[in-house]
Amino acid sequence: MAEVLVLVDHLDGAVRKPTLELLTLARRLGEPVAVHLGPGVDTVAPTLAEHGAVKILAADAPEFADYLVVPKVDALQAAYEAVSPVAVLASSSAEGKEIAARLALRIGSGLITDAVDLEAGEGPVATQSVFAAAFTARSRVTTGTPVITVKPNSAPVEPAPSAGAVEPLSVSFSKTATGTEVVSRTPRESTGRPDLTDAAIVVSGGRGVGDGENFHFIESLADSLGAAVGASRAAVDAGWYPHTHQVGQTGKSVSPQLYIAAGISGAIQHRAGMQTSMTIVAINKDEEAPIFDLVDYGVVGDLFEVVPALTEEINLRKA
Incomplete structure (x- = not known):
């Protein structure tokens, strides 16, 4: 053979x-x-x-x-x-x-x-x-x-x-x-989460998260699911999350089994990096957001209410 x-x-x-x-x-x-x-x-x-x-x-x-x-x-x-x-x-x-x-x-x-x-x-x-x-x-x-x-x-x-x-x-x-020698290596700081491009589940936050301090809501949901954390270009350009976590055409391309987008409008730049995900869930208070044209499941609501409630429910079911 x-x-x-x-x-x-x-x-x-x-x-x-x-x-x-x-x-x-x-x-x-x-x-x-x-x-x-x-x-x-x-x-x-x-x-x-x-x-x-x-x-x-x-x-x-x-x-x-x-x-x-x-x-x-x-x-x-x-x-x-x-x-x-x-x-x-x-x-x-x-x-x-x-x-x-x-x-x-x-x-x-x-x-x-x-x-x-x-x-x-x-x-x-x-x-x-x-x-x-x-x-x-x-x-x-x-x-x-x-x-x-x-x-x-x-x-x-x-x-x-x-x-x-x-x-x-x-x-x-x-x-x-x-021709090209490696002269030094710096270990990546471990978060305990899976690598973004390999992860079976990814939870990403965007402009709707508001600021970097609020990304703990995204991280908590990701940790409850054993997921990687991603971010939109708007979020990383604003300095709210490291560029190494950017999902999109100019960031990393991911194709997880489950992708959760919180506070992300769904611009083509972002969609290019996650559109092949098996199941896509969006949480956004704007019911006209382009991301809803793409998703399998959409939640129209305030992510600061929906994400903590979802995290709590997942943790209760895991207990």
């Missing part, structure tokens, strides 16, 4: 959820072959095997941590040449898309980014949400081996135990691999 390369996204000895989703999608196209770069493969191998990896190509070298992107492209190219896959899949993170683009250029293949679904066909067929989610497109690469990045939360995580045998991957680094 044809093999499909899946680039593993891992952190602190754990496989990140988008990779498990990729393994589920890869099984529609062929046999998943995971590519693990960096330390800790023995720790994560059982998880990869449990979710369908027939084998795991592993390489570890200081270049992966000491330099940006290119060493990983070299390694993924080595895996491609070793396997001759029918497709290469990566997560639609900033790094994942850059690695995928560089690999596609090297091997002379077409590239599809930000897919939200994959199906088998005459070459994999990818579904994308395009033009600020105003259209849905189905695309197929016609030249070379398809290189595809997939948005997080686009597929369920479905275990399918497989062999998951670990095999060493030999990598020869190119001259450009050491």
Whole structure:
């Protein structure tokens, strides 16, 4: 059976959820072959095997941590040449898309980014949400081996135990691999909440929140749901919440199972970053707000009354 390369996204000895989703999608196209770069493969191998990896190509070298992107492209190219896959899949993170683009250029293949679904066909067929989610497109690469990045939360995580045998991957680094060196790292301050782009639930606040101090209402609701916190461009431009939490065309694109927008009018800039969410709920006192044209459920009301009441009810049901 044809093999499909899946680039593993891992952190602190754990496989990140988008990779498990990729393994589920890869099984529609062929046999998943995971590519693990960096330390800790023995720790994560059982998880990869449990979710369908027939084998795991592993390489570890200081270049992966000491330099940006290119060493990983070299390694993924080595895996491609070793396997001759029918497709290469990566997560639609900033790094994942850059690695995928560089690999596609090297091997002379077409590239599809930000897919939200994959199906088998005459070459994999990818579904994308395009033009600020105003259209849905189905695309197929016609030249070379398809290189595809997939948005997080686009597929369920479905275990399918497989062999998951670990095999060493030999990598020869190119001259450009050491072109950009990492000179320092600053750990991100942990909030205990899931990463915004990976989260299954996102609660976002906008201009209607009023000021930064009021964002504790948004955070409390998010914490009751185990959700990530997002913000509209208006909110971050006003300095009410960090720019790293901005959802929208010039911020981060999210596609959670549940998206709650509180005090957000629904400008196209914001909609472009969250419109592919599975279920969308809006809370806004303006019944004419454009966000209500998009939602599955809308609450016309004062967020300072609705959000605390919703948070309290969720906590009561969890008790």
